[in-house]
Amino acid sequence: MTESRARRRVFCLVAGSLLAAACASGPAHAAAAQDVHLNEVVTTGSVNDSVELYNSGTAAVDVSGWIIKDDQDSSKYKIAAGTSLAPGAFRAFDVHSSFGLGSSDKARLYQANGTTLVDSVSWSEHSDPSWSRCPDGTGPLTAAPLTLGAANSCGSGTAPVAWPGGSSITTADASNVFGEDLSGLFQDGGVLWAAQNSGKLWRLLPNGSGGWKPDTANGWSSGKTLRFPGGSGNPDSEGVTVTGGAAFVASERNGSGSSRTSVLRYDMSGTGSTLTATKEWNLTADLPPVGANLGFEGVTWVPDASLTGAGFADASTGAAYDPGHYGAHSGGVFFVGVEGTGMVHGYVLQDSGAFTRVASFASGMSGVMEVQWEPQAARLWVVCDDTCHGQHRTFRVNSSGAFATTAVYNRPTGMPDYNNEGFALAGASECTGGTKPVYWSDDSDDGGHALRKGTVSC
CATH class of the missing domain: 2.115.10 (Tachylectin-2; Chain A)
Known part of the structure; x- marks a missing residue:
């Protein structure tokens, strides 16, 4: 056992129940996994079956081998090795090759062991064009503009107005x-x-x-x-x-x-x-x-x-x-x-x-x-x-x-x-x-x- 791990073990033994969960979680970087959120889902359109992850924390998180599922355990999309989410980063994954996202479905994110659930979101109809969490990472899914790879557009937005010119074509x-x-x-x-x-x-x-x-x-x-x-x-x-x-x-x-x-x-x-x-x-x-x-x-x-x-x-x-x-x-x-x-x-x-x-x-x-x-x-x-x-x-x-x-x-x-x-x-x-x-x-x-x-x- 290294000196740092030994110190951690002693600390956890005397810290009491308030820190039990943190001690059980292992090294400090493991806790950062909880900073990764399912942030946007697109079920229809040109980028149908896309899922975005967002890192709300202050440290990069290695998501290599993590698994995205829909509501079926047999549906599995494995994130490629060498994939990391920087602090504040948004990254979209096209899961179409592994499974499709339905009109009444869910997206679930697991760590690489396939059993540790990180986050889950669900919806009851197809996106139009996007289901986005508002605010990013923590809010409920909201119908919003498509913003894969960027912060969600959670405001009311700018209402469309008439063409600023003649109507004749x-x-x-x-x-x-x-x-x-x-x-x-x-x-x-x-x-x-x-x-x-x-x-x-x-x-x-x-x-x-x-x-x-x-x-x-x-x-x-x-x-x-x-x-x-x-x-x-x-x-x-x-x-x-x-x-x-x-x-x-x-x-x-x-x-x-x-x-x-x-x-x-x-x-x-x-x-x-x-x-x-x-x-x-x-x-x-x-x-x-x-x-x-x-x-x-x-x-x-x-x-x-x-x-x-x-x-x-x-x-x-x-x-x-x-x-x-x-x-x-x-x-x-x-x-x-x-x-x-x-x-x-x-x-x-x-x-x-x-x-x-x-x-x-x-x-x-x-x-x-x-x-x-x-x-x-x-x-x-x-x-x-x-x-x-x-x-x-x-x-x-x-x-x-x-x-x-x-x-x-x-x-x-x-x-x-x-x-x-x-x-x-x-x-x-x-x-x-x-x-x-x-x-x-x-x-x-x-x-x-x-x-x-x-x-x-x-």
Whole structure:
């Protein structure tokens, strides 16, 4: 017996019954197990059968080998070895491969021995979209926005309001130009860039009628095929933004393969029909796992000056964001939206290929299909498709340095509940009479049209 264990034994023998439970529990770190709570459960939607754990304590807890069950003892999901929860951390686990969570069910958390119950929660109907404990870790399950991997959204939230622009919607492309799978959009002056899931990037020009048509010069007439670095593969391109003369594309996998959540950089100056990425930042291992087709859906770039001017706090350091800390990079932060979790993450993508996650926050929606920075209003738009009935949310940096919701907008009344996966805003120079154009891309190409146009208040 070591000296420390001997001292503990003597102490426990003389301490009396008040400390009996603590003494029986073994080493001090075992007591920290009681700081781990079942915090959020999702039974339906794009991330159905997901369970989140939360560490409310002040010490990290090793949860390797711990077991999650539903109401059946035969249902067992074993947490992978090497898994630890830091103090205050939230971590979601997709248990779908082991069992499904029903409409009237429970989630139970056991230590690795399979018999020591740590926590248990139950519900009587499916989540819509999430069952969340409010407050985190201790409160009852409450219907709330999906926030897997982050603190639960336990307040009343911001009530949706009418679209801040005109209700009229018109088509913005000719019939049957793009087909299905047109996704992310980005307007860069007189050019509209569009990413298509089949690994294609389009360069669109004004068509003279308020809409857009493919550029027919320099190999762009049918869009350009995208490749990973080295010329291989087929990125499932979902989002696009442009800065510094380069296109940055968010991809969630290679073709129809396994998850590969990446941001790819492309030089657009050539005349060939294929673009090969000059850089890839593969962020898959840095984020909670999601289904292969539930990864990155949108990407946007926010200038460093906009962030420092707003007092943005760097989540990786806990201090004010300092661009100089990261050496050579794009001069801004790339924000990506994840379909499967509804989360938005901010990354500094360094020229060296290194990356640092400097922000993570819940959108409050069950999925994110597009993110767009609007510099004139210093706000970030986060958009969902028909999964959320076309809801749009705006975020700004608050007094704590974090992005927080400023408004929740319903889709324009003239817009059917289409599968709109892309959204782009015109610049301030196009403001006329207090409004400017905005555009949506319909992944389903309803009626043979993939682009639609509306307006938003300047």
